[in-house]
Amino acid sequence: MSTVVDDDLWSAVGDPTRRRMLDLLLSDGSGTATSLSAQLPVTRQAVAKHLVVLDRVGLVHGSAAGREKQFRVDQAQLGRAVEQLANVGAAWDARLRRIKRIAETIQRQSTPPPPPRRGEKKGRK
């Protein structure tokens, strides 16, 4: 039941600029540091650094084509990153359901519910 997000992977997709880059690469199919920086409010140099981070965790792959590397998104790896986050939420949903069941069982065992009465407020601890 331990669902721990892969730190490096999440750090990589956690950065909004890098997420924008992934979005652009997904919609354009591929891109270079130059083409990405033209569409973002950051320098080509900053984009190149972000590409290194994304490449290191396997979210993008670069191939030499002409003067500049062409980058593409590794969709399986991106899916894995997104899946890890979805898993964290799903794991908590399951834990909360168990918390609810346990607490309500204890409550029922310790205090038998009073018969419901209309129009009367019961004082309770």
Add this chain to the structure above:
Amino acid sequence: MENGTIERTIHVEASPAVVFDVVSNPEHVRAWWPDEAEFSSTPGAPGRIGFDQGDSGMAWEQFTVVDAVPHRLFSFRWTHAEGTVAAANNSFLVTFELEPEGEGTLLRLTETGFRERGWDDAKVAAEHASHVSGWDHFLPRLPVYAAGVGTRS
């Protein structure tokens, strides 16, 4: 999710005192989460929770209580490395907030820290507003990938 935060609320038909005990007492915590739980409710005291891995034994995660206000609040950090002090940049922060609701309790859970680990969160705050569309773009694609992603959990 946008801020690297998981948020959930659930209504429990039990008093805040009972719910607090269930979320904070290691005996109960074992029943809804790990296979082993060894921690004291003293803030800052090192503890750990264990997940049975079958033949590979127990996988331990470090666990430190941050705050415990009876019947109202219980928070802890987990997943920091053994021997280190739990802090914002090395662990996840889980917070349970309890409020009376009718005859029962409204239980609110948050887990944060996904983004703080390894990068500048001031930057998140500054850029968050203009770049929220990022997740929206590729999150819906998940089902397409899921089949090929394997069984890692």
